[in-house]
Amino acid sequence: MKHTDRQVNIPLCCISTTSSLVNKTGSWRYANPVFIHRGSPCNEQCPAGEDIAGYMYLAAQGKFEEAWRLIMKENPFPAVMGRVCYRFCESKCNRAEHDDPVSINQVERFIGDYGLAHSLEIDLTRPETNKGVAIVGAGPAGLTAAYHLRLLGYGVTVFDSNERPGGLMRYGIPAYRLPNEILDAEIGRLSNIGIDFRMGVNIGESIDWEKISREFDAVFVAIGAYQEGDPGIKGMDKKGAVNALDFLKEVNCGKYPKMGKKVAVIGGGNSAIDCARVSLRLGADVTLVYRRSQSEMPAHPEEIEMAREEGVKFIFLAGPQEIYGPADVSGIRLLKMSLGPIDDSGRRRPAPTGETVDLACQTVILAIGESLKVEDLPPSLICDKNMVKADAFGKTNTDGFFAGGDIIDIPHTVTHAIGSGRRAARAIDRFLRGKKHDEDALTPTLELADNNRLNLFYFDHRSRTKAHRVKVGERLTSFGEVCLSPSEEEAVYEAGRCFNCGLCTECGNCYIFCPDFSIMKNPDGYGYIVDLDYCKGCGICVQECPRGAMKMEFME
Amino acid sequence: MRKVLAGNQAVAYGAMLSGVEVVAAYPITPQTTIIETLAEMQAEGIGDFDYIRVESEHSAMSACIGASMGGVRTFTATCGQGLFLMHEMLHYAAGARTPVVLANVNRAAAAPWNIWSDQTDSLSQRETGWIQLYCEGNQEVLDTTIMAFKIAEKLKLPTMVILDAFFLSHTSEPIEIPDKEAVEDFLPTYDPKDIWLNPDNPQTFGGITMSDAYMELRWQIQRDMERAKSVIAEVHEDFAHHFGRMYPQVEGYLAGDAEVLVVCTGTAASTARVAVETLRAEGERAGLVKIKTFRPFPGEEIIGELKGKKKVAVIDRNFSPGAQGIWAQELRSVLCELSDQERPKVYGYIAGLGGRDITVKTLKEIYYKTLRSHRPDDRDMWVGVRYV
Numbered sequence: 052m053k054h055t056d057r058q059v060n061i062p063l064c065c066i067s068t069t070s071s072l073v074n075k076t077g078s079w080r081y082a083n084p085v086f087i088h089r090g091s092p093c094n095e096q097c098p099a100g101e102d103i104a105g106y107m108y109l110a111a112q113g114k115f116e117e118a119w120r121l122i123m124k125e126n127p128f129p130a131v132m133g134r135v136c137y138r139f140c141e142s143k144c145n146r147a148e149h150d151d152p153v154s155i156n157q158v159e160r161f162i163g164d165y166g167l168a169h170s171l172e173i174d175l176t177r178p179e180t181n182k183g184v185a186i187v188g189a190g191p192a193g194l195t196a197a198y199h200l201r202l203l204g205y206g207v208t209v210f211d212s213n214e215r216p217g218g219l220m221r222y223g224i225p226a227y228r229l230p231n232e233i234l235d236a237e238i239g240r241l242s243n244i245g246i247d248f249r250m251g252v253n254i255g256e257s258i259d260w261e262k263i264s265r266e267f268d269a270v271f272v273a274i275g276a277y278q279e280g281d282p283g284i285k286g287m288d289k290k291g292a293v294n295a296l297d298f299l300k301e302v303n304c305g306k307y308p309k310m311g312k313k314v315a316v317i318g319g320g321n322s323a324i325d326c327a328r329v330s331l332r333l334g335a336d337v338t339l340v341y342r343r344s345q346s347e348m349p350a351h352p353e354e355i356e357m358a359r360e361e362g363v364k365f366i367f368l369a370g371p372q373e374i375y376g377p378a379d380v381s382g383i384r385l386l387k388m389s390l391g392p393i394d395d396s397g398r399r400r401p402a403p404t405g406e407t408v409d410l411a412c413q414t415v416i417l418a419i420g421e422s423l424k425v426e427d428l429p430p431s432l433i434c435d436k437n438m439v440k441a442d443a444f445g446k447t448n449t450d451g452f453f454a455g456g457d458i459i460d461i462p463h464t465v466t467h468a469i470g471s472g473r474r475a476a477r478a479i480d481r482f483l484r485g486k487k488h489d490e491d492a493l494t495p496t497l498e499l500a501d502n503n504r505l506n507l508f509y510f511d512h513r514s515r516t517k518a519h520r521v522k523v524g525e526r527l528t529s530f531g532e533v534c535l536s537p538s539e540e541e542a543v544y545e546a547g548r549c550f551n552c553g554l555c556t557e558c559g560n561c562y563i564f565c566p567d568f569s570i571m572k573n574p575d576g577y578g579y580i581v582d583l584d585y586c587k588g589c590g591i592c593v594q595e596c597p598r599g600a601m602k603m604e605f606m607e
Numbered sequence: 608m609r610k611v612l613a614g615n616q617a618v619a620y621g622a623m624l625s626g627v628e629v630v631a632a633y634p635i636t637p638q639t640t641i642i643e644t645l646a647e648m649q650a651e652g653i654g655d656f657d658y659i660r661v662e663s664e665h666s667a668m669s670a671c672i673g674a675s676m677g678g679v680r681t682f683t684a685t686c687g688q689g690l691f692l693m694h695e696m697l698h699y700a701a702g703a704r705t706p707v708v709l710a711n712v713n714r715a716a717a718a719p720w721n722i723w724s725d726q727t728d729s730l731s732q733r734e735t736g737w738i739q740l741y742c743e744g745n746q747e748v749l750d751t752t753i754m755a756f757k758i759a760e761k762l763k764l765p766t767m768v769i770l771d772a773f774f775l776s777h778t779s780e781p782i783e784i785p786d787k788e789a790v791e792d793f794l795p796t797y798d799p800k801d802i803w804l805n806p807d808n809p810q811t812f813g814g815i816t817m818s819d820a821y822m823e824l825r826w827q828i829q830r831d832m833e834r835a836k837s838v839i840a841e842v843h844e845d846f847a848h849h850f851g852r853m854y855p856q857v858e859g860y861l862a863g864d865a866e867v868l869v870v871c872t873g874t875a876a877s878t879a880r881v882a883v884e885t886l887r888a889e890g891e892r893a894g895l896v897k898i899k900t901f902r903p904f905p906g907e908e909i910i911g912e913l914k915g916k917k918k919v920a921v922i923d924r925n926f927s928p929g930a931q932g933i934w935a936q937e938l939r940s941v942l943c944e945l946s947d948q949e950r951p952k953v954y955g956y957i958a959g960l961g962g963r964d965i966t967v968k969t970l971k972e973i974y975y976k977t978l979r980s981h982r983p984d985d986r987d988m989w990v991g992v993r994y995v
Binding site for chain 1: 702703704763801802806808809810811812813814816820823824827
């Protein structure tokens with residue numbers, strides 16, 4: 052055996068003699084990890100188009116002003132929304148499968164209140180244009196369109212036949228859900244940015260559609276649906292039979308109508324519940340009559356629950372046949388129903404059984420839906436099934452005329468109305484800049500951060516913050532708010548429950564897990580970048596991203 | 608400062624006082640309270656180190672190797688099954704010359720499940736290139752943990768501190784806890800010198816090595832293991848100089864004039880001290896040899912203690928199926944270089960497996976059996992076992 056004593060210089064461990072950076076392992080890659088802003092299901096679901104995942108992230112860090120400004124990018128009414136929105140977002144919250152959906156509405160309410168408490172104002176940053184837009188209808192759709200158009204630099208004039216702006220928010224929603232001062236404060240902000248309000252104006256009297264069309268470069272029609280429905284029953288002329296919207300408006304104007312001890316409310320929607328609960332507060336004994344069963348009621352389940360705990364009685368599977376009495380109402384004859392096959396609305400259709408039952412009452416409030424009063428519309432607009440024909444951005448058949456709110460084919464909620472106003476403002480902007488109407492260009496497309504994009508191992512289980520409800524006994528003594536705002540601590544906690552689906556929160560998991568040190572902090576700002584010279588495309592970063600803000604793109 | 612500490616707490620104090628910078632560990636009974644204590648120390652700011660939670664012992668050792676290559680003082684602890692799961696990375700730690708310190712609480716191997724003391728887990732790792740130091744009491748545990756870092760870092764070889772499950776891990780004794788400054792004086796901040804991961808100069812470590820160099824790298828481990836014998840002795844002397852406590856690698860107790868010696872390791876040695884004293888009181892010329900270091904195996908010191916003796920009874924709380932107790936095997940291979948006249952007869956006993964007690968009575972029986980039989984045989988060498 053040959054042996055040598057020659058000293059050789061060997062390191063203790065095998066170490067490359069050159070920097071390993073020469074080995075560009077990125078060439079081994081078949082797929083690229085990319086950062087992607089996915090749309091969260093709540094954002095996708097929000098009729099007003101709010102960036103919920105985004106403002107939850109800010110609120111969780113106590114950055115309430117930034118959160119407020121993020122909501123205000125889409126919706127000028129956060130404090131109102133935090134009270135009256137039926138939280139469509141929460142029904143799609145990815146957290147629902149983990150424990151309970153995030154109480155988005157409460158966080159929004161806190162942020163909205165924060166904005167009011169700190170007198171946050173809207174910043175106008177765009178230069179003024181020389182174009183003007185008429186908004187007809189000062190409800191949530193009209194005001195939102197006015198707000199967005201103002202942000203874009205247009206002159207905006209709002210016409211409304213009522214004394215004060217707010218539309219259904221002011222005249223249709225009871226004060227125990229939305230106090231006037233909250234609404235006034237949020238509308239007040241809109242006055243401060245130079246929106247011109249022309250209140251008490253009936254189109255056709257001092258000004259007509261033609262004049263409006265001549266004087267303005269575009270018109271947004273959002274006059275609402277206030278034509279009371281015809282129930283087609285006998286006895287509607289008797290004293291004591293009232294329409295829901297008229298009733299709510301009177302109460303909201305402080306004119307408490309004289310009503311009987313016993314009140315029957317006909318209908319199963321949110322207006323019916325509002326009328327029933329308002330009547331309770333006026334001292335009545337209230338029975339709500341609905342022709343289907345509770346599970347088919349369009350009203351929000353929490354509203355139904357609160358009405359029930361406050362003492363509203365329910366008669367299901369019964370519809371009005373005749374209001375009877377001498378000159379005044381003394382009762383209502385109800386036709387008993389049974390549920391038949393499923394109809395177009397996806398619910399089982401009620402069918403009369405032939406049997407009747409009498410309900411003694413002195414007041415009947417009909418809350419069976421309102422429709423469009425066609426004669427109040429610009430004559431050139433085409434209606435279909437009692438709704439103005441318009442696309443998703445409110446564009447009507449008439450050039451320069453856009454429509455939104457309850458007169459177009461969208462659900463009749465404040466949130467949907469706000470969304471329609473926001474979308475129409477974008478379409479009007481495009482129109483005024485002489486660009487072709489293009490629904491695709493107006494629709495932001497984001498991939499969805501659905502549940503299977505998330506890595507739920509990174510989220511612990513935390514219970515949902517319960518809304519503070521005033522005790523039933525105290526509620527009925529006034530029109531004071533039933534639900535109270537959360538504390539700052541609760542808002543931060545609840546916002547912290549949000550997964551921020553689809554949004555990079557700079558949690559650093561990709562950075563920590565990358566086995567090749569190929570994820571780096573973005574030197575130019577937010578988030579991270581991938582060093583494709585060395586990324587082998589293993590995909591660990593994508594797997595470990597808790598919120599679906601990364602994806603693998605396979606290379607050709 | 609004097610405190611009553613269980614062995615596991617002593618380990619944690621040892622690691623913390625040594626200024627460990629990264630701890631990566633996975634809990635396993637009876638090791639758990641080591642890393643719980645460390646986690647508390649870290650949370651309370653008593654120890655300034657990063658604590659990496661991992662999903663297995665394999666990952667724990669992997670994280671330790673990475674951290675150690677990053678140039679920081681690194682520690683982990685495990686036992687039994689956890690050490691078995693680490694096995695692959697134990698080889699890697701030595702091959703990559705990372706001076707990781709690991710405290711292993713000796714625990715029996717499954718199946719069947721058994722969480723009590725048994726040395727088979729650590730002795731099974733003898734070919735991995737780790738230095739192994741076995742402790743007799745909790746003070747020795749704390750002191751050895753501190754010394755282990757110094758030994759490991761001097762040699763760039765990973766070092767295992769070993770303590771018996773429950774007999775030490777969960778038994779409390781009054782312990783002298785050295786001052787942090789004094790420990791810093793004995794064990795300065797770790798200087799990784801040239802082997803460490805440097806983001807400014809990325810290099811490949813442990814990459815493919817052909818047959819033309821692999822053997823040299825392995826030789827260096829062997830060379831440094833040989834060197835370890837003197838380094839361990841120096842560090843122990845240095846420690847004794849600083850703190851006044853000395854733990855020889857091989858210690859003879861009442862051994863000078865003894866004819867029959869018991870060789871023990873771990874806590875069995877402390878019982879054996881009493882047994883030998885008792886036997887002496889009965890007029891027997893009994894003695895004890897306690898071995899602390901298993902790797903590198905301290906052959907010269909052992910020969911020094913056993914040369915010319917008549918008989919040696921080796922107590923193995925472990926065994927190698929198909930062969931014998933592991934300490935006995937090692938001892939025989941060392942003693943075979945002696946001439947027939949100088950070489951004692953080696954009696955290998957298997958005792959205390961799976962936590963069964965090795966009592967003074969057990970040790971006395973072993974002594975008398977050794978004394979009275981002419982040669983080691985295959986019968987009755989499993990002490991107290993029910994042969995079935």
